[in-house]
Amino acid sequence: MSGLKLFHTTEIGVTEVVPRLAEVEAAVQGLVEAHMETVLGVKFLASEYSTGPVHGGRVDSLGLDENGSPVIVEYKRGVDSGVINQGLFYLSWLMDHRAEFEHLVRDRLGVTVAAQVLWSSPRLICIAGDFTRFDMHAVREHRRSIDLVRYRLFGKDLLGLETVASVSGRSPVVRRVRRQVAVPGGGQSVALVELAQAVDETLLGLGDGVNCVQHKTYRAYQRLRNFACVCPPQRTKLLVYLKADPKQMDLVPGFTRDVTGLGHHGTGDLEVQLRTERDLDRAQRLFRLSYAAA
Known part of the structure; x- marks a missing residue:
């Protein structure tokens, strides 16, 4: 994490816990999806969701936030300038397939929740090892709700998340x-x-x-x-x-x-x-x- 140092303390001294990136992107995705409501405030709906033969892609994670807003989460192991454009591509797909998403919500969370999906503020959350200054600028130019989140792994069982940019299209x-x-x-x-x-x-x-x-x-x-x-x-x-x-x-x-x-x-x-x-x-x-x- 930027500027953050973590130390393990014992009676005989302290040892720095060196931050690291995941070996593979799927490791980050699996960890976040397993605890999505705790770490992001988003109810998990689906993983690697197919956008069909026309779009020919797969959304890394689909979810629903605390306010009923649809959420797309995209992951990158390290730095990848394509993560924002990829996420926005899927966000456009999502807005064209509202009935399909509501059907998914109905299956996972029930009829009442599906009837209260808030389409006025869909969100894109990008989780990556880091972002460039061009990424920071790009999110402010889009009229969408976008969060850029930097991750780090510490030791064997610690996950750090840092929101480095957050904009609201509304x-x-x-x-x-x-x-x-x-x-x-x-x-x-x-x-x-x-x-x-x-x-x-x-x-x-x-x-x-x-x-x-x-x-x-x-x-x-x-x-x-x-x-x-x-x-x-x-x-x-x-x-x-x-x-x-x-x-x-x-x-x-x-x-x-x-x-x-x-x-x-x-x-x-x-x-x-x-x-x-x-x-x-x-x-x-x-x-x-x-x-x-x-």
């Missing part, structure tokens, strides 16, 4: 939607609408590569995975769900709540209730903790 659209919802209505006070705007700006400003995805019932903020989900303003409060561990928090009644195992919109087990700008100030540390863990 960013301009999300910005327009945010300005439009700043119109009082449905019992929402002007103060709460303005608070929702301030939360949006705060979450997007936590660091580079924060993408925002508009779901039917919430707005998700993600790096590689969701780190915050914001529900539409209620009459007296705004609910934000974070990927922070409630058991590690000093919960404050009326401000933070453990919703582990409780049904709610969005993802995350820590509920934060915001009513005023002061609450937003109090929540800053929690936002940063969740962002750092994503």
Whole structure:
């Protein structure tokens, strides 16, 4: 990983664990597919999925992310400038074969999940040994959601993933939607609408590569995975769900709540209730903790 050094510590000293690339590309693919939901926040659907005789290719991995967005994952053992173009080729195929993908989701995850596939923000995740500066530039020129992830293997059983670039093809659209919802209505006070705007700006400003995805019932903020989900303003409060561990928090009644195992919109087990700008100030540390863990 860039600039990262890992050491194994013992009573007699420390030994550096030297990072390495996989012997073959399939080793990386197999490792990620076996634990895809844990490492990427994506439910695994299929491996080496055929695009048919016309396209004549195979998608390395197909999945569905936390928000219901279709995901294509492409792997390269080392540096390969073709990984992005290859992934975009398959992403175009996917958009032309929505019914086929939904049928796959229905078979793997059920009818309810298949009916909620979010086609407005399909994603491409490229996992490789490294990327060039040309790759970094290229992803910013495409109107697609693309994540470039650098991997390294450490020792016998450690996998490191580093998101080196993340862009959202929906960013301009999300910005327009945010300005439009700043119109009082449905019992929402002007103060709460303005608070929702301030939360949006705060979450997007936590660091580079924060993408925002508009779901039917919430707005998700993600790096590689969701780190915050914001529900539409209620009459007296705004609910934000974070990927922070409630058991590690000093919960404050009326401000933070453990919703582990409780049904709610969005993802995350820590509920934060915001009513005023002061609450937003109090929540800053929690936002940063969740962002750092994503």
